[in-house]
Amino acid sequence: MVLYYRSTRSEQTQNLTASEAILQGLAPDNGLYVPTQMPQLKEDLATLLAKDYPAMAFSILKVFLDDFSDDDLQACIDAAYQDTFDTADITPIRSVGPHHFLELFHGPTLAFKDVALQLLPQLMVTAMKMHASDKKVAILTATSGDTGKAAMAGFADVPNTKIIVFYPQAGVSPIQKQQMITQVGQNVTVVGIDGNFDDAQTNVKHILNDNVIVKKLARNHIQFSSANSINIGRLVPQIVYYFNAYGQLVQNGTVKLGETVDFSVPTGNFGDILAGWYAKQLGLPINKLICASNANNVLTDFFTTGVYNRKRDFHLTSSPSMDILVSSNLERLLFYSFDQDAAALAKFMTTFETKGRAELPDTARQKLTDFVAFSTDEVDTLTTIRLMQTKYQYTIDPHTAVATHAAIQYSQEHKSEARPLIILSTANPYKFPEVVLHALTNHQPSETDFAAIQALSNLIELPVPKAIRRLKHAKVLHEQTIPVAKMSDLVLNTLSEDKSKSKDVKN
Ligand SMILES: *Cc1c(COP(=O)(O)O)cnc(C)c1O
Numbered sequence: 001m002v003l004y005y006r007s008t009r010s011e012q013t014q015n016l017t018a019s020e021a022i023l024q025g026l027a028p029d030n031g032l033y034v035p036t037q038m039p040q041l042k043e044d045l046a047t048l049l050a051k052d053y054p055a056m057a058f059s060i061l062k063v064f065l066d067d068f069s070d071d072d073l074q075a076c077i078d079a080a081y082q083d084t085f086d087t088a089d090i091t092p093i094r095s096v097g098p099h100h101f102l103e104l105f106h107g108p109t110l111a112f113k114d115v116a117l118q119l120l121p122q123l124m125v126t127a128m129k130m131h132a133s134d135k136k137v138a139i140l141t142a143t144s145g146d147t148g149k150a151a152m153a154g155f156a157d158v159p160n161t162k163i164i165v166f167y168p169q170a171g172v173s174p175i176q177k178q179q180m181i182t183q184v185g186q187n188v189t190v191v192g193i194d195g196n197f198d199d200a201q202t203n204v205k206h207i208l209n210d211n212v213i214v215k216k217l218a219r220n221h222i223q224f225s226s227a228n229s230i231n232i233g234r235l236v237p238q239i240v241y242y243f244n245a246y247g248q249l250v251q252n253g254t255v256k257l258g259e260t261v262d263f264s265v266p267t268g269n270f271g272d273i274l275a276g277w278y279a280k281q282l283g284l285p286i287n288k289l290i291c292a293s294n295a296n297n298v299l300t301d302f303f304t305t306g307v308y309n310r311k312r313d314f315h316l317t318s319s320p321s322m323d324i325l326v327s328s329n330l331e332r333l334l335f336y337s338f339d340q341d342a343a344a345l346a347k348f349m350t351t352f353e354t355k356g357r358a359e360l361p362d363t364a365r366q367k368l369t370d371f372v373a374f375s376t377d378e379v380d381t382l383t384t385i386r387l388m389q390t391k392y393q394y395t396i397d398p399h400t401a402v403a404t405h406a407a408i409q410y411s412q413e414h415k416s417e418a419r420p421l422i423i424l425s426t427a428n429p430y431k432f433p434e435v436v437l438h439a440l441t442n443h444q445p446s447e448t449d450f451a452a453i454q455a456l457s458n459l460i461e462l463p464v465p466k467a468i469r470r471l472k473h474a475k476v477l478h479e480q481t482i483p484v485a486k487m488s489d490l491v492l493n494t495l496s497e498d499k500s501k502s503k504d505v506k507n
Helices: 018-024 045-049 053-064 070-081 113-117 120-130 147-155 174-181 197-208 211-219 232-251 271-281 298-305 330-337 342-355 362-368 378-392 398-413 433-441 449-459 466-471 484-506
Strands: 004-007 033-035 093-096 099-103 136-142 161-168 188-193 222-226 261-266 286-293 307-309 357-359 371-375 421-425
Touching (some): 018 222, 018 232, 033 330, 045 232, 053 232, 093 378, 099 398, 113 147, 120 147, 136 197, 136 484, 147 161, 147 188, 161 174, 161 197, 174 188, 174 449, 188 484, 197 222, 211 222, 211 484, 232 261, 261 271, 261 398, 271 286, 286 398, 342 357, 378 433, 398 421, 433 449
Parallel strands (some): 099 421, 161 188
Antiparallel strands (some): 307 357
C-alpha cells in the first residue's frame, strides 16, 4: 500500500506520493503536505535503536517515503552521509554534568540544517528520475541564516536544479553571510533583501504559487520546489536523530529502554521540533518537547495561552536563525490539533494571515500537551554560554544556549519528576564568534569576525573548523541586494537567464 500526502488546507487538493510531494514542495492551496495516515515502523524499538545512523535513517525514511525503491533510498542516504560529516556517528551526544547535548552541527556548513539538506537534493534528483521528468527544478529558499548555506551546499552543481536563496541583509551573522556570499556553483544565486526572514518566507510562498510565474516557467520546462522545512523531504530526515539520540543514551546506560526522556529544541520555523513530535508518534518514548524561543516569543505565548499572534515587535537577537514571528511548520501541528479537519485549519490560518492573530479553540488546545514553551532573553543567552563554559569547559552557540536555558528552567520546575533531558545543539559556536566571545570575556565585540574567531580559539578547547578557516580567503561571488518588492522579478530574471545561457552554448 502506498502512503499518500495531502494538503493541510483542503480535501480537494490532489493527494500525492512522497516523491511527488517532495518535488512539489508547497501544496497549490498554500497548505503543507502531511501523510494521510501516520506511518508505522516495521521493527520494534530495540531493533531500530541498535542500528547505526545510516541504517536507522533507512528504516525511518522508508516508511515515510515508501514510493522510493530500497536501492534508490539507500543510494540517497549513502551520498548524503558518507564522508560529508566530520564524525562517523553523524549526530554524537556529548554529556556534560546533567546535560546531554545532541550535536547536530558536524556537517559541511556547521549547523543542524545539514542533516536534512545533505539528503534533500538526493531525494529530489531521485524523485525527478522516478517521474521521468524532463523538467528542471528551481529551488526557492528563504533563510534566517543557516538554511541558505546548507541548501546551496547540498544543491550546488546538482544537474537539472537551480537554487535561489533570499536572506535578510541585516538579520544574519557575519559568518553566516560570508558563508553564503562565497558559495560556488553554476546553479546558485543568493541575494540579500531589505526585510526580515518573515518577509523572505512570505514572499517565497507567494512566488511558489504565483500562477503567472508558474506558467511562464512551465513553458521553459522549469518547476518550482522548496528547500525550506515546508518540504516534507526536509522534515522527515530530521526524525532520525531523535531516535539516534535516544539510542545513544540507551547504549551507554543513561536511559533504560522504554523510559521517557525530554528534548529541548531551539526553535524558529518549528521544523526541528515538529520532527521530534513525529518521532513520538512513531513510538519514541518522549515525555515533553520543550519549545525554546529567543526574544521573538510568538510560540511561547502560543503554547501558554493558545493565541497565535504575530503582531508585536520583531527583535534582532544573537540567535538570528530563530528570529522568526511566523513559524511555517506550526501549521502541521495545528492541523493535527484540529483532528485533521482541513476546513477548520484553513479558517484558522486565514484569520491569522489577514488579522495577524488567531485563537485556538479549547478542544484543539487540549491536543498540544506534548509541548511546553520558554523564551530566553539576550542577557540569559549570554549567561548560559558562560555558565556551560565555566562549569564544564563546554562551548555552546547562542541558539543552543537558548535551548539550554529553557532546559534548566524546565528542570527546576519539574525537580520531582526528573528524567534524562536531551538538548539539541544546532550550530558550531564558531559560526557566532562575536557573541560567544562577548559571553565569555564580557568584552563588547570590537574585533572583526576573523579576529573574534582567533580570540575565541585562544580561549576554548574546540578547534576552529576547516570550513570556517577557509572562509577568510574565499572569494565573494554574490553581492546583490534587492528590495523585498523585487523578489519575483529576480526569480524570473534568474530563471530566464538560464535559457539565454544555454542558447549561447548552442551558438
Ligand atoms: C534553523 C535553526 C534553528 C531553528 O530550527 P527550526 O527548524 O527553524 O525551528 C535553530 N538553530 C539553528 C542554529 C538554526 O540554524
